Amino acid sequence: MQTHHHDHVHTEKHFQQSATVRDIVIGMSDGLTVPFALAAGLSSVSSVSNGIIITAGLAEIIAGSIAMGLGGYLAGKTEIEHYDSELKREYMEIKEFNEVERKECRDIFAEYGLSHESQEKIVDELAKNDDKWVDFMMKFELGLEKPDINRARQSARNIGLAYIVGGIVPLTAYMFTGSPSSGLLFSCIITIACLLTFGYYKSKVTGQPALQGAMRTTVIGVIAAAAAFGIARLFS
């Protein structure tokens, strides 16, 4: 706990790891859920063989991993673009609306109960350097941290790969069984076991109650599969 105070790099590393874990959690939980549910849904259709279920599952996994990887990438990119456009605006504002910006800066500190004298002093000292003042307003007025350019790419890769790994699991049952109904049975057993394990581990990592987390993750997978099964039976 005390290292938190001595080593700021340590703290940032902690955040970086959380982001990676979060990416893997997002990709893997969707990967375990969607192809599992799709396969379960197709199992309810009488004219469908294990071959078609596996083919559909693989098609879904590749499409889903591309779409989710892209989702992560675009989310990161949007964040970076948002930051850059706000940064430009803040530079413009300290030039064009200098007095308004000084007042905004004083107001920030007024909110935390600082005296008028301190407010004035802080703004005077900050305003000496444009770059530092803008940096300050970005973080403190807008609550924006400079995003890490590489995160977008890392996030895309992590989510995409985690989706593929998670998605293969429920399909394996259809590879080693002779009919959709027995495939479905084993797919449920394997996937529910994985969802429980994954949900448990995920909760441990994010510091939530582990058993509750395991149950929650599993229930969502089962609901998705049951919904897909119901919809497929209804429309086939």
Place this chain on the structure above:
Amino acid sequence: MQTHHHDHVHTEKHFQQSATVRDIVIGMSDGLTVPFALAAGLSSVSSVSNGIIITAGLAEIIAGSIAMGLGGYLAGKTEIEHYDSELKREYMEIKEFNEVERKECRDIFAEYGLSHESQEKIVDELAKNDDKWVDFMMKFELGLEKPDINRARQSARNIGLAYIVGGIVPLTAYMFTGSPSSGLLFSCIITIACLLTFGYYKSKVTGQPALQGAMRTTVIGVIAAAAAFGIARLFS
């Protein structure tokens, strides 16, 4: 632009809208992409009828919307839990490590070029009120804003619904054609038109170059569909 200065509520509303737009963008772009690609993949398999493609597509849409909605919900929940645990730690720190925390607070302002005298004055005034000091450190040391509890639920709903709307589009082509090959042809036409329109509109909303955005969104959809088609043909 100037209203930005006069109305802080206005600014927050702007962010709120961005979050909603981002949710819809995430859900819709995945919805247009994944069921489109899955249907395209299944079209490559000779034993598959339009009925099976539609059934698989609907099963995927319902499962995907549940999984994505959940993803949004969990992301929001994780953010809230992370904030709460950091808040608790910060209260503990100003009690147990008061001197260290005061130094951290001074260091924040040292980074922006404030004089030692100002640093001392700010910390003295901030430390008079525990709640305000902790609020300050949360926002300024850790860069964390108090998350909106309702956002997690809203995000789940927006992403899930957008996924369903986006996913239905490519499937309609298989409903009004007689064979997978003609279904695929019309699905490509309809979906590519939607991806172009959606990508264009999305870029307008987020302030990016619109034509480039339209192309990018479309290319991803096409890549996912081509990959799914290739994989399905390979394994069928």
